[in-house]
Amino acid sequence: MMHFEFDIEGGDFSKAGFASSQLKRILKQLVTDHKVVKKTVVALYEAEVNVVAHAYSGKVIIDIDTDKIQIKVNDKGPGIEDIEQAMEEGYSTASEQVREMGFGAGMGLANIKNNSDEFNITSEVGVGTQLEIIAYLEII
């Protein structure tokens, strides 16, 4: 029904959150259930920050349908060696600089999972990581 794409540049924290803030504006006009809006923008924000903090570049692809929102976040980057470990709260490989900003607490992936109805992650070391976030909803 609606399709959006956003590019993310690795390392550029000043633009982290752009896609999620656009998504929030769009969803607020379409979706009556504010809980769905809130959790979906939280999930996307964390995914954006992950790309900025860890990858070289990334793409956010959003498809809003009558019954669900599907978000794909694909990056070109170092990839994740052990996804299970990366999902653990408190585990992070973020740089000191990123941690000083208050990111890199190792809560990002857990936050994404907790704020999506379906969450899939695949990764290839040296190539990149792909996330899929799905939230079910009722459009006005």
Add this chain to the structure above:
Amino acid sequence: MLKRKAMKVSDIVKKLGLTVYSGVSGIHKEVTGGYVSDLLSDVMGHAKEGQVWCTLQTHKNVMAIASLKDLAAVILVKGYQPDDDMAAQSEVEGVPVLGTKENTFEIAGKLYDLLK
């Protein structure tokens, strides 16, 4: 528990003697509570709409989170001032950035006292 009269951002500014750095357009927002953290993902995961966020982080991403979570305002502790791009983003989002010379423990205690 007795429900007190709704408190606005402007009320806590007055009662706690806070500096208003930016985002004055959001000064009449209702304050429902507070949250204290310098970890952005913690705030993203656990803060609730209408809360005032006490932190020492002064960069632009603080405003992205405050806005996405519909927080009422941000209080910078220990005399910290917002970076220029944080102040600018606060104007865009209409979420006030406030400041105090007190440390997080002291200001959070006073805020809790006001809102409990």
